[in-house]
Amino acid sequence: MARHLPVLLRPAAQPWAVRPAVGAIVVAVLVLGVGTVAGRPVEAGLTYFGVACAAVFVTGRHYRVRVALVGAQAAGAIIGMTIGAVLPTSTAWVVAVATVVAGLCGAIGAIGPASTAFGMMGVIGLAFTQFSRLGMPWWEPPLWYLLGSGLVLAAGLVGALHHPRRYQRAALAEVFAAAAALVRAPAGDTGVRARLARASASAREAVLGYRIRQPGTGEIDRLWTVAEATALRVASHVPDDASDAADLDRLAEEVRDGRETPTTDRRPPAQCDPMIPWVRVRDRDALLVGARLAICVGVATLVASLLHSTEHAYWIPLTVATVLRPEYGSVFARFVHRALGTVAGVLLMACTLSLTTSAWVLITVGALALGCAVLASPRLYGLSVVGITTSALVASALADPARVEPWIRLGDTALGCLVVLVLGYLVWPRHGEPDPARRTAQVAAAVAAYADLELRLPDDPRLAGARDEAYRRAHTWRNALQQRLADPPPAGPDAVAWTPVAARVEDLADAVSAAGARIRAGNDPPDDAARQEIVRAISAVGDPAVPDEALAALASVGRGGDAGAP
Numbered sequence: 001m002a003r004h005l006p007v008l009l010r011p012a013a014q015p016w017a018v019r020p021a022v023g024a025i026v027v028a029v030l031v032l033g034v035g036t037v038a039g040r041p042v043e044a045g046l047t048y049f050g051v052a053c054a055a056v057f058v059t060g061r062h063y064r065v066r067v068a069l070v071g072a073q074a075a076g077a078i079i080g081m082t083i084g085a086v087l088p089t090s091t092a093w094v095v096a097v098a099t100v101v102a103g104l105c106g107a108i109g110a111i112g113p114a115s116t117a118f119g120m121m122g123v124i125g126l127a128f129t130q131f132s133r134l135g136m137p138w139w140e141p142p143l144w145y146l147l148g149s150g151l152v153l154a155a156g157l158v159g160a161l162h163h164p165r166r167y168q169r170a171a172l173a174e175v176f177a178a179a180a181a182l183v184r185a186p187a188g189d190t191g192v193r194a195r196l197a198r199a200s201a202s203a204r205e206a207v208l209g210y211r212i213r214q215p216g217t218g219e220i221d222r223l224w225t226v227a228e229a230t231a232l233r234v235a236s237h238v239p240d241d242a243s244d245a246a247d248l249d250r251l252a253e254e255v256r257d258g259r260e261t262p263t264t265d266r267r268p269p270a271q272c273d274p275m276i277p278w279v280r281v282r283d284r285d286a287l288l289v290g291a292r293l294a295i296c297v298g299v300a301t302l303v304a305s306l307l308h309s310t311e312h313a314y315w316i317p318l319t320v321a322t323v324l325r326p327e328y329g330s331v332f333a334r335f336v337h338r339a340l341g342t343v344a345g346v347l348l349m350a351c352t353l354s355l356t357t358s359a360w361v362l363i364t365v366g367a368l369a370l371g372c373a374v375l376a377s378p379r380l381y382g383l384s385v386v387g388i389t390t391s392a393l394v395a396s397a398l399a400d401p402a403r404v405e406p407w408i409r410l411g412d413t414a415l416g417c418l419v420v421l422v423l424g425y426l427v428w429p430r431h432g433e434p435d436p437a438r439r440t441a442q443v444a445a446a447v448a449a450y451a452d453l454e455l456r457l458p459d460d461p462r463l464a465g466a467r468d469e470a471y472r473r474a475h476t477w478r479n480a481l482q483q484r485l486a487d488p489p490p491a492g493p494d495a496v497a498w499t500p501v502a503a504r505v506e507d508l509a510d511a512v513s514a515a516g517a518r519i520r521a522g523n524d525p526p527d528d529a530a531r532q533e534i535v536r537a538i539s540a541v542g543d544p545a546v547p548d549e550a551l552a553a554l555a556s557v558g559r560g561g562d563a564g565a566p
Contacts, residue, residue: 050148341385
């Protein structure tokens with residue numbers, strides 16, 4: 001365990017969320033201050049609950065994506081809070097409802113980022129009202145929560161009045177900058193290739209994520225078309241590509257500053273993904289995530305029910321819900337960060353209460369703690385947990401400082417982490433990690449389907465969707481493996497062994513794109529037998545001897561009559 005800690009606690013290469021942190025501090029002071037002056041600490045605490053849960057979803061994303069994520073988490077929390085308030089409160093009912101809701105939320109969370117926020121907050125909202133007897137009508141707590149989330153969203157959208165395209169331009173500029181870095185990089189530099197993959201995924205979310213209308217001829221849409229084509233061309237090493245690193249760097253700066261003149265690309269405009277791709281819920285891994293979350297939340301809720309007199313018992317299932325979300329990265333890493341961050345937050349709050357119980361001092365500490373949580377959320381989850389724990393305890397202390405016992409919060413978090421560690425990690429098959437051979441085969445199948453359409457003439461109307469699915473699966477799988485490199489066995493060793501294979505799958509997708517470019521340039525496509533052999537070789541990517549065969553076959557596509565081809 002000790003040898004994994006330095007890697008697990010290493011900050012991510014992401015910028016600090018400074019503006020969202022400042023907005024969270026302002027909103028927190030407003031909510032807690034008004035509640036204290038008005039003598040309504042319970043209502044202020046519920047509103048602050050909405051503020052704290054929504055604040056991390058407005059960091060570094062385009063404004064439309066912020067609306068989708070904050071709205072999804074609010075919807076999940078409100079539904080969960082309502083279910084917890086209106087259903088019977090016997091132990092059997094409480095445990096059964098928590099288990100069913102967690103199972104559904106876990107499977108739904110596999111759809112995408114917004115659905116993950118919905119699923120996690122659905123479990124948390126349910127636990128909150130199951131164990132916090134507020135003495136209010138069932139409909140009142142969700143309204144206060146919605147008010148808090150709405151205030152955070154409003155603060156997060158202020159920038160749209162001055163620079164509505166800022167985040168889209170920054171994401172698109174990073175695509176060109178990453179492409180320039182790849183042009184400069186020596187052959188085989190997988191780190192730079194991974195940077196381009198991340199940049200392309202971020203730009204796609206910024207431009208097309210949660211969008212109702214299909215792309216048209218607007219400035220940002222045309223820039224995305226050029227950026228996507230540039231990324232494919234550079235990553236695929238298309239023959240006769242004249243991409244110059246200095247030109248790409250200059251274009252990145254122009255895009256970021258809004259000084260570029262978008263050109264028309266020959267590729268058709270991209271298509272938006274479905275708003276809710278329900279088909280992903282039926283995936284085996286999604287169903288297993290739902291089952292795992294259901295069992296762990298059910299057990300955590302049972303433990304919390306036995307401790308119902310404890311002030312913060314709902315933090316036991318809350319801890320399970322926040323840690324046991326594989327969509328947010330390594331479960332083991334989040335377990336470590338949650339445990340250490342909670343200890344630090346409890347110690348900080350205990351020291352504060354030992355010095356003073358002044359409401360305005362507590363409000364200041366709580367607001368700064370929430371700002372710290374938002375500031376650190378893109379870089380270090382553990383530091384974010386310190387702020388979340390401290391700010392949550394402050395909200396409780398404002399109502400009655402004498403009833404706040406930080407060590408109870410520490411004990412409940414420890415129980416939640418113990419449930420995750422034992423049931424969701426140690427005894428769960430493969431520690432809850434997907435079988436790498438099966439997942440690689442699924443990704444390879446998507447790349448093979450893309451190859452089957454790309455290596456034909458004329459272009460098939462399904463080609464754009466197949467290309468997007470192939471690259472989405474390849475990048476997601478490689479990113480998931482890289483997040484688990486520091487995990488203990490079997491996840492860590494499996495990630496080390498399979499990351500090169502995942503990188504090779506990305507190479508295969510790039511090789512398919514390059515072959516398609518040669519065909520569109522006028523070279524002959526492979527005949528049916530050759531194309532089917534290539535598709536078969538890609539599908540067998542799990543065999544270490546096969547990828548080279550597939551790459552060699554793709555490299556020969558479109559070169560039969562081109563003696564000067566490199």
